[in-house]
Amino acid sequence: MTKYRDEYLSGFGNEFSSEDPRCPGSLPEGQNNPQVCPYGLYAEQLSGSAFTCPRPTNKRSWLYRILPSVRHKPYTAMHCGNLTENWDEVEPDPNQLRWMPFTIPKSSEKKVDFVTGLHTLCGAGDTKSRNGIGIHMFTCNTSMVDRCFNNSDGDFLIVPQQGEILITTEFGKMMVEPNEICVIQQGMRFSVNVFGETRGYVLEVYGAHFELPDLGPIGANGLANPRDFLTPVAWYEDREVATGYTVINKYQGKLFSSQQVFSPFNVVAWHGNYTPYKYNLDNFMVINCVAFDHADPSIFTVLTAKSSRPGVAMADFVIFPPRWGVADHTFRPPYYHRNCMSEFMGLIKGHYEAKEEGFQPGGGTLHSTMTPHGPDRDCFEKSSTALLKPERVADGTMAFMFESSFSMAVTKWGLETCQRLDKSYYQCWEPLRKHFDPNWRPSKQ
Incomplete structure (x- = not known):
C-alpha cells in the first residue's frame, strides 16, 4: 500500500477556506456566489443548520465544483442489508449485553465494502422527527468503487478498530487509522477505501451535530483541544464514469441509490465551517x-x-x-x-x-x-x-x-x-461474594 500523504487544515469549528493547488484562484473573492465563478465552476452551498440559527451555531460551507450535485437520475429504493431504524424487531432486553469481536467476512468468500458492511446494533428515536441515535458496526474487506455514501439523516462518528480507511470526501481526503476518529456530517458525500480486512464502530446522531463539551470549572484548557482536529485540504477529480457512478443516500432510515455519469468528488475549492474532520485520540489531555x-x-x-x-x-x-x-x-x-x-x-x-x-x-x-x-x-x-x-x-x-x-x-x-x-456475560458477576461483617469496628490508630 502506498501511504497517503495527509494534508489538513487545523482547528475545530473554524471558518476554513481551501482550494486545490492545481487551480489557483478558484475561490471567488469578496462574495460567495458570483455571476460567473472562476474556472467556470458552479457554486453550491451545503447547509448543516437552519439559515436563521444564531451565528455561533450556524453551519454552512460553499463548494465550487465542476458540476453541481443536482445532476443525477431519480433515487430508487435499494436493499438495506442489516442497516435499520426499526427498533421494534424484537422485544426489549434490559440485560447486560456483551458481544465477542464481530466477524469480518473473508474477501475470498464475499466482497463487502463499507456500505454493505454496515450493521445496526442498537438505537432509539426517529429520523423523521430528527431526534435519535443509531450505533452500527462496519466489517468490510473491499473498497468502494464508483460508489459514494450520503447520510441525509444525521452525522456519522466513525471509530476504526482494525485497518486503516482512506475516506474521500467532497472536501478532500482523510486517512483515518485505529486510535483516530473522524466525523462525516449530515449530507456530506464520501467513499471509503480499505486495505484488507477492516472493522470499526459508528455512532450516528440525528438532530444535532457533535461539538466540544463545555469545560466549566476545568478552565480554558483540557480534554480535546480545538487545534488538534483536522479538516482535509481541497482535492478534486474531473472524471466521467461511462458505466455510471452510484450515489447511495440514507434517508429516513432507508437506503436509496441514484446514478450519475461523473465523480461527485469534483469540488475544486471550498470555504466554510461545515466540514468533515478527524482527531487522534492520543492528543486528548x-x-x-x-x-x-x-x-x-x-x-x-x-x-x-x-x-x-x-x-x-x-x-x-x-x-x-x-x-x-x-x-x-x-x-x-x-x-x-x-x-x-x-x-x-x-x-x-x-x-x-x-x-x-x-x-x-x-x-x-x-x-x-x-x-x-x-x-x-x-x-x-x-x-x-x-x-x-x-x-x-x-x-x-x-x-x-x-x-x-x-x-x-x-x-x-x-x-x-x-x-x-x-x-454467559452475566456470569462474570456470579462469583461476587459477601464481605459483610456485622461485628466490624473501625481499627484504632
Missing part, C-alpha cells in the same frame, strides 16, 4: 482525580451531541486513555453503577481494566438505562487489597463509550443474527 474517590466518566468526553435539555446529551463520545492513577483510600476501577443513561462500550486495543477477560477489541457491551454493571469479581478482589501507589492505568489500551440519554433498543441482528452475543 486527560483530567483525573488526584486526591481520593473516582471521578465521573464525563471528564473523558471528547465530543458531545447536545439535546434540548441543558446538560443532557443525545450522545457523548467518551474515551478511557492511558493515564496515571493516584487516588488514596479509593477503589480505583469503575464503581458499581446504575445510570439513567445508556452506555455502549467498545475496545480499540488492549484490555479494559474492569474486565480483563471477555471484553475484546472489536467487540462491545451495552448496559441499558438503569441496568446495573461494574467490575467483575477478579477486578474487585484485586483492587480492594492492592497497595495504593501511583500507577499507570490502561497503558496500551483504548476503550471508549457511546453514552446516550436514549433508552436503547437492540436489533434482531445484534441479538440473534450476528451470533456474536456472549450469553
Whole structure:
C-alpha cells in the first residue's frame, strides 16, 4: 500500500477556506456566489443548520465544483442489508449485553465494502422527527468503487478498530487509522477505501451535530483541544464514469441509490465551517482525580451531541486513555453503577481494566438505562487489597463509550443474527461474594 500523504487544515469549528493547488484562484473573492465563478465552476452551498440559527451555531460551507450535485437520475429504493431504524424487531432486553469481536467476512468468500458492511446494533428515536441515535458496526474487506455514501439523516462518528480507511470526501481526503476518529456530517458525500480486512464502530446522531463539551470549572484548557482536529485540504477529480457512478443516500432510515455519469468528488475549492474532520485520540489531555474517590466518566468526553435539555446529551463520545492513577483510600476501577443513561462500550486495543477477560477489541457491551454493571469479581478482589501507589492505568489500551440519554433498543441482528452475543456475560458477576461483617469496628490508630 502506498501511504497517503495527509494534508489538513487545523482547528475545530473554524471558518476554513481551501482550494486545490492545481487551480489557483478558484475561490471567488469578496462574495460567495458570483455571476460567473472562476474556472467556470458552479457554486453550491451545503447547509448543516437552519439559515436563521444564531451565528455561533450556524453551519454552512460553499463548494465550487465542476458540476453541481443536482445532476443525477431519480433515487430508487435499494436493499438495506442489516442497516435499520426499526427498533421494534424484537422485544426489549434490559440485560447486560456483551458481544465477542464481530466477524469480518473473508474477501475470498464475499466482497463487502463499507456500505454493505454496515450493521445496526442498537438505537432509539426517529429520523423523521430528527431526534435519535443509531450505533452500527462496519466489517468490510473491499473498497468502494464508483460508489459514494450520503447520510441525509444525521452525522456519522466513525471509530476504526482494525485497518486503516482512506475516506474521500467532497472536501478532500482523510486517512483515518485505529486510535483516530473522524466525523462525516449530515449530507456530506464520501467513499471509503480499505486495505484488507477492516472493522470499526459508528455512532450516528440525528438532530444535532457533535461539538466540544463545555469545560466549566476545568478552565480554558483540557480534554480535546480545538487545534488538534483536522479538516482535509481541497482535492478534486474531473472524471466521467461511462458505466455510471452510484450515489447511495440514507434517508429516513432507508437506503436509496441514484446514478450519475461523473465523480461527485469534483469540488475544486471550498470555504466554510461545515466540514468533515478527524482527531487522534492520543492528543486528548486527560483530567483525573488526584486526591481520593473516582471521578465521573464525563471528564473523558471528547465530543458531545447536545439535546434540548441543558446538560443532557443525545450522545457523548467518551474515551478511557492511558493515564496515571493516584487516588488514596479509593477503589480505583469503575464503581458499581446504575445510570439513567445508556452506555455502549467498545475496545480499540488492549484490555479494559474492569474486565480483563471477555471484553475484546472489536467487540462491545451495552448496559441499558438503569441496568446495573461494574467490575467483575477478579477486578474487585484485586483492587480492594492492592497497595495504593501511583500507577499507570490502561497503558496500551483504548476503550471508549457511546453514552446516550436514549433508552436503547437492540436489533434482531445484534441479538440473534450476528451470533456474536456472549450469553454467559452475566456470569462474570456470579462469583461476587459477601464481605459483610456485622461485628466490624473501625481499627484504632
